[in-house]
Amino acid sequence: MELQNVRVDRPAPGRARLTGEVRYDDPAFPAESYWFDVPERYADDLSATGNPWLVCLAPLAATCGEPLRIGLPVDRLLARNVVELLRIWSVWYPSLESVPLELEKSDPPPEVETGRTGAFFSGGVDSFFTVLRHRKGDAGGLSADDLILVRGFDFPLEHAEAFVRHRERMSRAAEELGMELVDVSTNLRETRLREASWADLWHGSALGSVGLALERRYSLLILASTSSYGELEPYGSHPMTDVLFSTQSTRMLHDGACATRLDKMEYLAGSSLALEYLHVCFREISDLNCGRCRKCSLTMLGLALCGAGDRWRTFPAGGPDLERVARILFTTKGQKRGVRRLRALAVRRGRRDIVRAIDRALRRSALVGAAVGALDGAGRVRDLSTLSRRIRRSLVSRMVR
Secondary structure, X not given: OEXXXXXXXXXXXXXXXXXXXXXXXXXXXXXXXXXXXXXXXXXXXXXXXXXXXXXXXXXXXXXXOOXXXXXXXXXXXHHHXXXXXXXXXXXXXXXXXXXXXXXXXXXXXXXXXXXXXXXXXXXXXXXXXXXXXXXXXXXXXXXXXXXXXXXXXXXXXXXXXXXXXXXXXXXXXXXXXXXXXXXXXXXXXHOHHHHOOHHXXXXXXXXXXXXXXXXXXXXXXXXXXXXXXXXXXXXXXXXXXXXXXXXXXXXXXXXXXXXXXXXXXXXXXXXXXXXXXXXXXOOOOOOOOOOOOHHHHHHHHHHHHOOOOOOOOOOOOOOOOHHHHOOEOOOOHHHHHHHHHHHHHHHHOOOHHHHHHHHHHHHHHHHHHHHHHHHHXXXXXXXXXXXXXXXXXXXXXXXXX
């Protein structure tokens, strides 16, 4: 695949867009436009290098097995880093290939050094924890100047009105924090990049490419961790790989893996600002937390156990619905580890009702998981495939996800 015809234009009043055309070696796929859209006041900060494009396209090149050709100058450190990244991915995911890179390597111009720090910010538990703990000014703190909010990842581009409402709330949070909100839109998830696994492979590189699209603005970019050091496994955002999106002038920091999600919720329970603006739910692609999905239910449960249940402002009143908690479907090791931490805290708090609800959910998840495994096996038998799919859907639909 090859990057071509990179340009900056004005797609709408008040906006500037960095666009690149990508042509694929496979003739079955037509060329596509990939773009990053920012408020016009940041137009001069948009990259003129191949750096954001290398970070953006590397996961797709590895997935498709196509060499990647970028005619724009690419930072020498970043080029080395992405070669190493491809090696890591090929070990983690043996089906991927460490593809050839054809790059024009260069050193950055001196004026790239801005000293400004941006933190990726969705308003969720991870990003709020990272921003608030650095803002305290403790030793090692790296307080951000900007909060970078991305449309096109958690919020699909088509849900423009919900994103506008979410952006307004996050703008108020940024103002209270004394920081500037920079909203970026991108169509990466609407391109052929969808063939690569978002969760397993490229959500770290997606954020890295957004940050490097504004590389003239930032010397440091902070990406909040998902997992803690004690539970790391191959994943699309990881302390081993996120730092490899660094250039000589713009460094990427993976932050917060010192804490589990429960640790983070306990920290946020003491922040009135976080409880005013916290947003974790993308089940219904809304600017509101639905209060019914797995993520909402577990966040409410954790905050309630940490003493914040009567102080949050972005979840339904009355606390978590324990009947819904008892029907949550846990499918991954990480989900099960997290809920067992909640269970241990509920035991310490003497909340036997919560312990019972979690135990019921874990038992049901185990039964549903075993049944789904058996049905998937039956689905490979042609005469049973339709029936097995119906039963599978029926089982899963009764659980909270």
